[in-house]
Amino acid sequence: MIGLGVLNGMAVTLRNFIGSYFIKERLITVQYPEERETLPENYRNFPFLIFDTDDVEKGLRCVACKICEKECPPQCIYIVKSEDKKPDYMGKSQFYPRVFDIDISVCMSCQICVEVCPFEAIKMDKVFELSRRERFDALLMRKEELAKPNTYYHNIHPLEAAEVDGKLAEAAEAKKKKT
């Protein structure tokens, strides 16, 4: 009978409509600003810099080696290396980035900077509500905005951060034994 196929389709639509009131799987939308889903552990958005201890200037892990700047595919990182060295949180004298800018309007969240960093200094953030009123300057993140404490990293990526901390402690231990 002509029209039976259409009626069959309508039955499916009706079942979905009524089902959306009772079965959670059929209604999967979330009313965003009021309701929020928890982000998965691996979620990545834009990079940030990690500092240990409480002092931003002293504890910054970055030593301005410029590897991430070189490897970044869209070239959104800009680093100026310091001329002088100053002691980091472990008392070792190191270079530090005088300027560290990331243009997040160019960044494409590919995580390559995180993978190539030998000092575990740059990691991916989870902040995604970044709308700004200005187009250029407001989206250029300076060193002060990028630097976030290690505790924050532990908050957003607990499993990964624990692994990284273990690796760093191991490396420090190995160095102590050598000297």
Place this chain on the structure above:
Amino acid sequence: MSAGFHELEEAPPLMTSRLEGDLLEVSMGPQHPSTHGVFRMNVALEGEIVRKLKPVFGYLHRNHEKIGENTSYLGSMPYTDRLDYFCSMTNNWAYALSVEKLAGIEVPERAEYLRVILAELTRLQNHASLLGFLLSDMGAWGTPLMYAFREREKILDLFESLSGSRMMCDYMRFGGCRCDLPPGWMERARKLVDGFPRFLDEFEKLIVSNEILIARTQNVGSLSSELAINAGITGPMLRACGVNYDLRKVDGYGFYPRFKFRVPLGDHGDCYDRLMMRALEMRESIGILKQAMEQLPAGPIINPKVKLRAFKPPVGEVYGRIEGPKGELGFYLISDGSANPYRYRVRPPSFVNLTILEDLCLGHTVADVMVILGSIDIVMGEVDR
């Protein structure tokens, strides 16, 4: 009286010339809801019948190949996500496969299995959303598309919890994958795969016997197998004409020879066959996924010998290809021994499949053009690069 009659007889046939009229040229797109992005067709119409069709490309050109030649091998990996932004996992795999072939890198077993799982999940979500889009083009606004997107969203959630991003996964690396599965991922994936046939049954009930859909798709845009082979068409579109050619069987790349699956074939090569081809392929994909998830071994996820930074493959050239959801996706690379490829060329399935658009559309109405274009399954990010 008689002289007047003669005059009438010798006069040019007015009626036929009025019916032929002039061809009306219409520019469809680039801003058109059914062109799947910024695609433009200059269509010459006679009444409602298409007499000529000229596609215009290039609105989304992003210089992909030239960028690939000016960045490192690793640096091109996130750019391949943006080719066909529906299936970033298969794009990653095609590129990784080419570079691995070029440098002779071995991939651990677990990584190969994971690649198969992710590629088949990509196929599921690509075909599901294609069916939704196609119905949306035909006038079933919204409803089927939303059902398809509901399923697609579940797969994208899996991708997000694995790679960190829903669509721009950037997950594969040369010699393996970037990170291992997060805890609980496999259970979620199993649940999804077990529940997927239910969606397919429901979706098929919604569309397969629908009289309007049958009237709109059967005998519309028929493609003969000779033309398809000569034009280099690949993927579900070729198989809809009855040509048994699936790179998963022909090349046997990855671990596909280890899995049992059939290659569905069409008969007429019209829009209905192309549509059904996708539905059937999804069922086969579910079979592959179930086998792969059962056999997934433990072990390392990436070959530790491969350097991440300063990766320089030996001099040579290579063409690596996989069966993407849309057809044969290939990367042609020439290496001169430096950190950047000397030549980087993409063989995109969408673009090659689109070349026969005029042959398919001639003689059909304007409304059919949208259905035919939808059934080809293009993504402009891949066509224009």
